Amino acid sequence: MTKTITTNIPLAEKAYQVIREQILNNSYRAGEQILEKTLVETLAISRTPVREACVRLEKEGLIEIKPRHGIRVKPISLEDMAEIYEILTALESEAARKLATQNLKAADLKKLVTPTTAMEKALAKNDLEAWAEADEAFHLALVELSGNQRLKQVVLQFWGQAHRVRYFTLHLRDKPTGSTQDHIDLVNAIKAGNSELAASIHRNHRIEGKENLLKLLDKYRFVQL
Amino acid sequence: MTKTITTNIPLAEKAYQVIREQILNNSYRAGEQILEKTLVETLAISRTPVREACVRLEKEGLIEIKPRHGIRVKPISLEDMAEIYEILTALESEAARKLATQNLKAADLKKLVTPTTAMEKALAKNDLEAWAEADEAFHLALVELSGNQRLKQVVLQFWGQAHRVRYFTLHLRDKPTGSTQDHIDLVNAIKAGNSELAASIHRNHRIEGKENLLKLLDKYRFVQL
DNA sequence: CCGTACGTTAATGTATACATTGGTTTATTG
DNA sequence: CAATAAACCAATGTATACATTAACGTACGG
Numbered sequence: 001m002t003k004t005i006t007t008n009i010p011l012a013e014k015a016y017q018v019i020r021e022q023i024l025n026n027s028y029r030a031g032e033q034i035l036e037k038t039l040v041e042t043l044a045i046s047r048t049p050v051r052e053a054c055v056r057l058e059k060e061g062l063i064e065i066k067p068r069h070g071i072r073v074k075p076i077s078l079e080d081m082a083e084i085y086e087i088l089t090a091l092e093s094e095a096a097r098k099l100a101t102q103n104l105k106a107a108d109l110k111k112l113v114t115p116t117t118a119m120e121k122a123l124a125k126n127d128l129e130a131w132a133e134a135d136e137a138f139h140l141a142l143v144e145l146s147g148n149q150r151l152k153q154v155v156l157q158f159w160g161q162a163h164r165v166r167y168f169t170l171h172l173r174d175k176p177t178g179s180t181q182d183h184i185d186l187v188n189a190i191k192a193g194n195s196e197l198a199a200s201i202h203r204n205h206r207i208e209g210k211e212n213l214l215k216l217l218d219k220y221r222f223v224q225l
Numbered sequence: 226m227t228k229t230i231t232t233n234i235p236l237a238e239k240a241y242q243v244i245r246e247q248i249l250n251n252s253y254r255a256g257e258q259i260l261e262k263t264l265v266e267t268l269a270i271s272r273t274p275v276r277e278a279c280v281r282l283e284k285e286g287l288i289e290i291k292p293r294h295g296i297r298v299k300p301i302s303l304e305d306m307a308e309i310y311e312i313l314t315a316l317e318s319e320a321a322r323k324l325a326t327q328n329l330k331a332a333d334l335k336k337l338v339t340p341t342t343a344m345e346k347a348l349a350k351n352d353l354e355a356w357a358e359a360d361e362a363f364h365l366a367l368v369e370l371s372g373n374q375r376l377k378q379v380v381l382q383f384w385g386q387a388h389r390v391r392y393f394t395l396h397l398r399d400k401p402t403g404s405t406q407d408h409i410d411l412v413n414a415i416k417a418g419n420s421e422l423a424a425s426i427h428r429n430h431r432i433e434g435k436e437n438l439l440k441l442l443d444k445y446r447f448v449q450l
Numbered sequence: 451c452c453g454t455a456c457g458t459t460a461a462t463g464t465a466t467a468c469a470t471t472g473g474t475t476t477a478t479t480g
Numbered sequence: 481c482a483a484t485a486a487a488c489c490a491a492t493g494t495a496t497a498c499a500t501t502a503a504c505g506t507a508c509g510g
Contacts, residue, residue: 010463010464011463011464012463012464035491035492036491036492037490037491037492045464045465046464046465046466047464047465047466047492048273048276048463048464048465048466049463049464049465051273051277051492051493052276052277052280055277055280055281055284056280056284059280059281059284059285060284061375067235067471067472067492067493068471068472068473068490068491068492068493069491069492070491070492080375083373083374083375083376084375086319086323086373086376087316087319087373087375087376087379089319090315090316090318090319090376091312091315091316093315094311094312094314094315098311148308148311148312149308150286150305150308150309150312150383151308151311151312151315154312154379158375235493235494236493236494237493237494260461260462261461261462262460262461262462270494270495271494271495271496272462272494272495272496273493273494273495273496274493274494274495276462276463292462292463292501292502293460293461293462293463293501293502293503294461294462295461295462
């Protein structure tokens, strides 16, 4: 009789959300192994829903299920980051290309412009968290406006895999001034209906981002995070 | 005591493989609802592993878990196919672009050339199954040679979602003669190290494929499969 | 006759009991 | 003392029991 309030979300879903959040928040170290028992006791949820949550997280690429050793938070290596950026580059460029062929309504364009100006403001105030948040909003808007639900899902999935690394590197990197200009240019290309330009601007944006990141990881000798 | 041979693969894995195979083979109708109980009895595997298999299949986009109505084989609409082709276009083009920048070994090039010639032979013999198989081998080789495991996984995932539709349309479409030439051109662009050309050839190849398919589905009034 | 409300039921969501297995520890022997 | 083998143990894989809920049917009232 520990029940007080009946939340209507299934426990399996809750377990999934909580564990996922903890991974993204860097509550676990990379490669850390966690026993089912620990999760069950921490979450106060029985094994069945916890196991289902783990299966989902494995499919999502955030953990590995080690047959008799619980789960393991997947470490992200430089190669992994290169893979992830390659995919994001391809899919987001595709989204950018597509947007340029559509006649975006003013309200939709605003969804791209607002985060861009927010990025500028955040940079002026040296608020990197706010900058990262706005950057994330921009990229999210890009794939949402594409109207391709599957594309959006895949981008979010890999964005999630890269999240931990972004978290660590946010304060190590140089001030990301170029990014904002790229976004402005992209919005203009979309407005102008120039799909090839839009795609190539975003492609180059992502490639630069990737190279900066890999250089940074190399500089700080991060083999994996 | 029905146990005779001890296979070492976990039952959850077996359930996943069997159900997945049945879906891809069109053993179920689109949108068909299947009760957990039915799966449990058919597979002679208890609920826990079967449920885990279903969770995996849902993440893979092949089924939906309907809270109190078992699972539902996800029907594929024209819009779904458009989404899937858009993603395949972006990712495979990216792979093609990347391959052109590398100096592929002869053995690796062969992995692309062999399926291409197999496609020609199959066409000459009017063997559409063999043609489809070779076509699949070509696309698989493309993403495998990219070296990007995640990219490969995503492509295979969506290839799986589209599989049922391809199966139905294989014998309805015109003889796919253009496809083979596209593949030859792509191999040549890769050999020549022309990454932009490689990407655009493959992009156009996929766009044509998509348009042919959508026209076909429209012609036969397929709303969903 | 129709609509609503309640009860039954069947299916899933959840918890737990049982089976299996791989690793570790201990005991025995050379 | 060291090496090997057997037995134990802890963790997961699997099965099943129990709880919950939504849908359907029935009965009662208007």
